[in-house]
Amino acid sequence: AQSVTQLDSQVPVFEEAPVELRCNYSSSVSVYLFWYVQYPNQGLQLLLKYLSGSTLVKGINGFEAEFNKSQTSFHLRKPSVHISDTAEYFCAVSSINDYKLSFGAGTTVTVRA
Amino acid sequence: ETGVTQSPTHLIKTRGQQVTLRCSSQSGHNTVSWYQQALGQGPQFIFQYYREEENGRGNFPPRFSGLQFPNYSSELNVNALELDDSALYLCASSFSQAESLQETQYFGPGTRLLVL
Numbered sequence: 675a676q677s678v679t680q681l682d683s684q685v686p687v688f689e690e691a692p693v694e695l696r697c698n699y700s701s702s703v704s705v706y707l708f709w710y711v712q713y714p715n716q717g718l719q720l721l722l723k724y725l726s727g728s729t730l731v732k733g734i735n736g737f738e739a740e741f742n743k744s745q746t747s748f749h750l751r752k753p754s755v756h757i758s759d760t761a762e763y764f765c766a767v768s769s770i771n772d773y774k775l776s777f778g779a780g781t782t783v784t785v786r787a
Numbered sequence: 788e789t790g791v792t793q794s795p796t797h798l799i800k801t802r803g804q805q806v807t808l809r810c811s812s813q814s815g816h817n818t819v820s821w822y823q824q825a826l827g828q829g830p831q832f833i834f835q836y837y838r839e840e841e842n843g844r845g846n847f848p849p850r851f852s853g854l855q856f857p858n859y860s861s862e863l864n865v866n867a868l869e870l871d872d873s874a875l876y877l878c879a880s881s882f883s884q885a886e887s888l889q890e891t892q893y894f895g896p897g898t899r900l901l902v903l
Contacts, residue, residue: 678829710894717791717877718830718894764829773820773881774843775892777829 676701676767680778687755688786695750695781697765707748708766708775709739718764724748735759760785791880791895799901800868808863808898810878818842818883819861820892821853824875836861837883865900873902 681696699705706725710718722733729741739750748765762782766775792811800806812819818837822830832845836855850866859880865872876899879892 708891717793717896718879720891720893723891766829772843773818773835773883773892774832774845775820775822775830775879776832779829780827 676705676769676772676776678765678767678776678778680763680765680781682781683779684782684784686784686786689757690754692751692753693755693759693783695763695765695783697748697750697778699746699748699765699767701746701767701769703769703771705767705769707739707741708768709733709737709748709750710764710766710777712762712764712780714761721750721763755783755785757785757787759783791878791893793876793878793895793898795898796896797899797901799903801903802868802870804868804902805864805866806868806900808865808876808878808900810861810863810880810895812859812861812878812880813893816880816882816893817859818881819855819859820879820881821861821863822877822879823847824877824897825871826874830877833863868902870902873900875899 677700679698687693708723709721724741732738762780765778820835821833824830834844835842839855852864855861875897877897878895881892
């Protein structure tokens, strides 16, 4: 079984500042990793995913994440945030032989002017 | 391309009642997964349907059941509703080449269920 720990429950950040959201996972098998964003009263939107290959993954809206197998981490970064990035961010993992997504508890990002 | 749609958007039920939630998968997708997201938590996997058969289940009791139809749409049924069933129910669709060869899941907007 896989599990995900999002190390920060809330991250306040000023507009145009950088942000990093931390995600650690646990698994005894090879995994796929995902970041989803949830805007208020909406479903989940895929930001980016790591399946294989380059450990630096670029996603939508200027986000990127780096897969670190030795540290079992998949941290999400954005160099300059906008007010519109205010949302809940979820890290998720699945094994490469399993379709079930296991999610972290989420990180609330609040961007202030 | 049509995305994942869910109905209804909101629903209020009382304890002990039954509820049916519906999901239409994205065009070209043949697999549907259901998740429960309680307030302030991440989504929890309920089950998945592939080729009209249940293809895996999370830690949910049998009163949570589902169906997938030939057009790949799906229903989630919950019997004997409990207060703790109050949550956002999310449907995700994906394309599977086989039971264990699945591509990325794309989520619908969810159905918010309140049990009183």
